[in-house]
Amino acid sequence: MSRVFNFSAGPAMLPKEVLEEAAFEMLDYNGSGMSVMEMSHRSSLFEDILTTAQNDLRELLNIPDNYKILFLQGGASLQFSMIPMNLMKHKVADYIITGQWAKKAYEEALTYGTVNAIASSADDNFSYIPDCSNLPISEDADYVYICENNTIYGTKFHRLPNTKGKPLVADVSSCFLSEPMDISNYGIVYGGVQKNVGPAGVVIVIIREDLITEDVLPYTPTMMKYHIHEKANSLYNTPPAYGIYICGKVFKWLKKRGGLEKVKQYNEEKANILYSFLDESNLFTGTARKDSRSLMNVPFITGNKDLDKKFIEEATKQGFVNLKGHRSVGGMRASIYNAMPMEGVASLVSFMKDFEKNN
Numbered sequence: 001m002s003r004v005f006n007f008s009a010g011p012a013m014l015p016k017e018v019l020e021e022a023a024f025e026m027l028d029y030n031g032s033g034m035s036v037m038e039m040s041h042r043s044s045l046f047e048d049i050l051t052t053a054q055n056d057l058r059e060l061l062n063i064p065d066n067y068k069i070l071f072l073q074g075g076a077s078l079q080f081s082m083i084p085m086n087l088m089k090h091k092v093a094d095y096i097i098t099g100q101w102a103k104k105a106y107e108e109a110l111t112y113g114t115v116n117a118i119a120s121s122a123d124d125n126f127s128y129i130p131d132c133s134n135l136p137i138s139e140d141a142d143y144v145y146i147c148e149n150n151t152i153y154g155t156k157f158h159r160l161p162n163t164k165g166k167p168l169v170a171d172v173s174s175c176f177l178s179e180p181m182d183i184s185n186y187g188i189v190y191g192g193v194q195k196n197v198g199p200a201g202v203v204i205v206i207i208r209e210d211l212i213t214e215d216v217l218p219y220t221p222t223m224m225k226y227h228i229h230e231k232a233n234s235l236y237n238t239p240p241a242y243g244i245y246i247c248g249k250v251f252k253w254l255k256k257r258g259g260l261e262k263v264k265q266y267n268e269e270k271a272n273i274l275y276s277f278l279d280e281s282n283l284f285t286g287t288a289r290k291d292s293r294s295l296m297n298v299p300f301i302t303g304n305k306d307l308d309k310k311f312i313e314e315a316t317k318q319g320f321v322n323l324k325g326h327r328s329v330g331g332m333r334a335s336i337y338n339a340m341p342m343e344g345v346a347s348l349v350s351f352m353k354d355f356e357k358n359n
């Protein structure tokens, strides 16, 4: 058995230790004689898995008491409708468009009210984060929406927008738990876990208590009401139990590594190996503007489509897989989430150096 360096944007690499532990527990979880997949979600064993996961996540992100943690289904994309359905009391929201995921969320919200695109970086193919220090926030906006890390374009908000007192809603799917964040700056932080935290099928929603109300838009399905899930502690119906169990193991893994400050240092060091090479290379160029660069997703090009193709083919043969960039940017993208070891990025860069010499 040999493992590859998987640079996929998602579903992405998980820590080897976590997979090994899960394999070890597959047939008999904790003396129960069954796997977590076969277990009642109402059992005390599963309740313990859920509570431990919630507590560990709260500790990792230092989540204040007035925020609830929900483990839901439907991926990040279902939140594109759940957010307006639950939050649009005045039927107005402001969106900052920094890429396709923000745009999709914006388009979905259009169904429910007046939605303003108050800033965008579409003019330069989303290669940067616009200045959001003094935007025309709508007087009666129910919230301001961002996609904090733009998976496709490799950009990240390094400073949060000034929302002028309106709740900030952030999609953090591709930067979740990659560094500490101050949750009190947000109304909602949410992310699909398949990028950086666990297996597809779980979305984590961290939501400020006062935003959970029964006053939602008409026709909001029961399954899409935050207050229903909050009241039931994410057990309104059968939750994505196995996914939550794996997320819980990843939380433990992050704690064992010393918490998110340490994880951030590691991620910075790791990303820097690739970025400093891109900055000095005569062949490869990073496509995101320097001041907006993501620690998690690194798109780059050679400027020659045939050479890009050749690079991806040769890299794949060497065990560096899923490096093909998103079709809207072209070229390559290395997603280097928490579970990608330093060694993976260092080996990729030495392969890139060889490729540059030979081409």
Ligand SMILES: *Cc1c(COP(=O)(O)O)cnc(C)c1O
Residues within 6 Å of the ligand: 010, 074, 075, 076, 077, 078, 101, 147, 149, 150, 151, 171, 172, 173, 174, 192, 195
């Ligand atoms: C992948 C991704 C999504 C979509 O996630 P799904 O769980 O497939 O719906 C949304 N936002 C961002 C930032 C992503 O990277």
